[in-house]
Amino acid sequence: MNVLDKFHLDGRVVVVTGASSGLGVAFAKACADAGADIVLAARRADKLDDTADLVRALGRRALTVATDVVDPDQCNAMVAAAMNEFGHVDVLINNAGIGTAVPALRETPEQFRSVIDINLNGSYWATQACGRVMQPGSSIVNISSVIGLTTAGLPQAAYSASKAAIIGLTRDLAQQWGSRKGIRVNAIAPGFFATEMTEQYRDGYLESLSRRMVLGRTGNPIELAATVVWLASDAAGYVTGQTIAVDGGVTIA
Numbered sequence: 001m002n003v004l005d006k007f008h009l010d011g012r013v014v015v016v017t018g019a020s021s022g023l024g025v026a027f028a029k030a031c032a033d034a035g036a037d038i039v040l041a042a043r044r045a046d047k048l049d050d051t052a053d054l055v056r057a058l059g060r061r062a063l064t065v066a067t068d069v070v071d072p073d074q075c076n077a078m079v080a081a082a083m084n085e086f087g088h089v090d091v092l093i094n095n096a097g098i099g100t101a102v103p104a105l106r107e108t109p110e111q112f113r114s115v116i117d118i119n120l121n122g123s124y125w126a127t128q129a130c131g132r133v134m135q136p137g138s139s140i141v142n143i144s145s146v147i148g149l150t151t152a153g154l155p156q157a158a159y160s161a162s163k164a165a166i167i168g169l170t171r172d173l174a175q176q177w178g179s180r181k182g183i184r185v186n187a188i189a190p191g192f193f194a195t196e197m198t199e200q201y202r203d204g205y206l207e208s209l210s211r212r213m214v215l216g217r218t219g220n221p222i223e224l225a226a227t228v229v230w231l232a233s234d235a236a237g238y239v240t241g242q243t244i245a246v247d248g249g250v251t252i253a
């Protein structure tokens with residue numbers, strides 16, 4: 001077999017949460033490029049239609065399901081809709097998330113809880129819902145962050161705690177579901193990629209980090225999507241429980 005065949009996602013059904021903007025759109029498109037049909041889940045159904053059009057333009061099927069990942073029932077309903085449409089779910093990309101920067105002495109309980117609720121708990125509810133129907137050979141890719149591994153000069157206790165927790169979640173589910181269910185669970189720790197999330201940063205913030213970007217620039221979403229496709233595919237068939245930094249070297253600087 002040609003090794004490139006291992007990277008294909010032909011016939012797979014991939015769920016992408018938070019697929020209405022930013023990196024989620026790039027992940028959905030990349031998985032469709034690789035041959036998968038895509039279930040697009042996010043709160044904004046109108047924006048999901050744009051991503052669905054991108055997937056269909058590649059000749060793949062797309063199902064949009066308005067889903068707030070904070071609600072376990074909505075995650076279960078999203079997976080039920082996917083099963084109804086496609087009959088299987090093979091890959092979950094836990095991408096939905098929010099980024100905040102609030103000084104710790106000013107952060108309200110509501111602000112802290114909402115980040116944990118979306119980034120950590122939401123990933124878990126989506127994972128549980130998919131894990132219940134996934135067959136051996138399936139793959140879960142959790143989107144953590146370099147901020148789960150290091151700091152980057154912003155006050156991000158909630159975000160950093162949620163993204164570090166995703167790394168622990170990844171390890172634990174990998175060991176629970178590896179040999180028993182044949183499901184691989186990995187995480188990616190992205191560095192800095194220009195999206196709606198990074199637009200919230202103050203002017204000059206990304207430039208101020210350039211000293212720590214060993215490759216001298218922010219990332220292009222397709223460079224992250226390539227790692228998502230690899231981890232989703234059989235090319236990563238012996239990789240589980242890992243967190244892969246795709247960060248242009250930020251974590252080694």
Ligand code: NAD
Pocket residue numbers: 017018019020021022023024041042043044067068069070094095096097098099118122143144145146189190191192193194195196197198
């Ligand atoms: P983004 O704001 O463009 O995308 C986040 C997506 O999540 C949006 O579609 C949003 O609607 C969705 N979302 C938020 N709350 C949700 C909820 N409760 N239920 C369902 N969907 C919800 O930002 P992005 O940069 O594309 O971020 C995507 C992921 O990548 C996030 O988990 C983020 O933490 C992570 N990340 C991004 C960067 C970066 O540099 N952009 C770096 C590290 C990690």
